[in-house]
Amino acid sequence: MFGLYIHIPFCLKKCAYCDFNSITPQAGEVDRYLSALEKEIKGIPGLAGRDLATLYIGGGTPTLLSGEQFARLFACLRATFVFTGGMEITVEANPGTIDRAKAEELRHLGVNRISLGVQSLQDRFLARLGRIHSAADALTAMEILRNTGFDNLGADLIYGLPGQTVQDWQGDLAQLLEFRPEHLSLYALSIEAGTPFAQKEQDGRLSLPTEEEGIEMFRRAGAMTWESGYEHYEISNYALPGHDSCHNTRYWMMEEYYGAGAGAHSFLRRQLPVRFHNDPAPSDYTRKVERGESPVVERELLSRETFLSEAMMLGLRRRGGVKMEEFQKAYDVDPRKHFAGGLARAFREKWIEEVDGALRLTPEGVLFSNEVFVDLF
Ligand code: SF4
Structure with missing residues (x-):
């Protein structure tokens, strides 16, 4: 058994803090990428026909794919691997790309867990982050997902935002906790080189909370989630009992996973454990796979x-x-x-x-x- 990660490196617009592997696609680029992805998936040496323990489709913004594109991807996955009963199948979603039809399509395909990038529940912070959605969009997306039958929802929030106070953070988290998503990922904002936020910080135009305020936000998160019945089961992750992320737990337990798509990382426990990852540039990745070349750009045998x-x-x-x-x-x-x-x-x-x-x-x-x-x- 192994975990499978699929990377969809496309977003409608780049957020101001983001250094994840994602771009805004050109016309036709997504379909071409999906064809390459299918080719990589079908040709993974030694893994076709094996049982999947978990499946995680992340990005980027996977929910930028249309219903037909998802259906095509799942047809390829189901034809290549064995989906074991009750396995966790997660799709990351951006609230700006979720509607009833998309949620129903995902349910229909067997997706049983959605990880929603909420990030904040205040519009002024969402605007500063450059997110494509409002707080109301995030709440509506959560309602839609619940009403479509998703009973395992994760939500991401970021703290330490420019101009954010401890009270702002507490307000965001309290509002999210009312909704009781089964899983929470609470991250401190980190300023990554090459992002608009890094440039602003360098120019002295980014007013971030102090280190003490950041620590206080983390502590309040611990107290508030604990009072609401969540377990703080990993540094940034909190879950209601029985709802730890199975896929991410495989990473932390040194269990095997394969990553398909641009920049995706894999870890396999062969004779010597090996880590490797694909070319991160979506266009280079696609071209290599189309030409029948390996997309892997770096491989490390672990001593x-x-x-x-x-x-x-x-x-x-x-x-x-x-x-x-x-x-x-x-x-x-x-x-x-x-x-x-x-x-x-x-x-x-x-x-x-x-x-x-x-x-x-x-x-x-x-x-x-x-x-x-x-x-x-
Ligand atoms: S939606 Fe996520 S992956 Fe896409 S640009 Fe924003 S932070 Fe980055």
């Missing part, structure tokens, strides 16, 4: 040391942490001893703790997780 460090890092991202006995059984290594040096600072600073046979980040450690992870390599 045992790197593999163990990654397993430790990804395990620590999860609230349950790294269960030491399981780690020892799986990799024949005592993590406490193996990472004694790498974890020394984290223990000293009380960023990590040992609880019931597991190593896990403390609430303070979650704030400094990048520091903890750097020391593991």
Whole structure:
């Protein structure tokens, strides 16, 4: 069994903070890309005919595809892989591209989970972010999805927005919690090089909340979600019981996944574990696949040391942490001893703790997780 990720690198318009692999497509580009994607999917060496554990269609804006384009993609996927009963099938959606017909088509195709990019529930912040939708659009999209029968909805929100106060953030989150999506991804805004936000910041035209305010927003998110019955099961992810993202959990558990499409990443546990990824430029990716060439541009065989460090890092991202006995059984290594040096600072600073046979980040450690992870390599 493996998880399959499909990348749709197209958006109607680029958001001001976004450095994801997405472009605004030219006429005919989406159909040409989908043909290449189908060709890549059918030709994945050694995976055709195997059982899928999870399917995740992300972007970009996958819901920019029409109903027919989705149907074509799913026909190819169902002809190539075995869809196991009850498997999680997620599609990322932008509220500006969801209507009743699209939601019904997705249900009809077997999609059972939608991850909706809400980002804020205040129009002035959405406008600053350059999003194509309003807060009302996001609420309407959630209503439509619920009324179409989606009982597993995820919503993304961003905090630390320019001009945002702690009260603004609390208001956004409170409004979203009223809707009770099964899953929440709450991200701190990060300013990425090459984006309009990075340029504004450089010019001193971006007034961001202070670091203390950012930390307070994170803490309030923890308290509010906890009071509403959500589990903070990964650094940025919160879920009602039984609704952790199965697909993303595969990443954190070092389980196999294949990524198809421009820039998509794969991890396969062959004789030596291997990570590789495709050409990120949609046009180059498409041309390569059309010519029968491999779209893979980089491949890394993981040494045992790197593999163990990654397993430790990804395990620590999860609230349950790294269960030491399981780690020892799986990799024949005592993590406490193996990472004694790498974890020394984290223990000293009380960023990590040992609880019931597991190593896990403390609430303070979650704030400094990048520091903890750097020391593991
Ligand atoms: S919708 Fe998402 S992927 Fe597309 S430009 Fe905006 S942030 Fe980037």
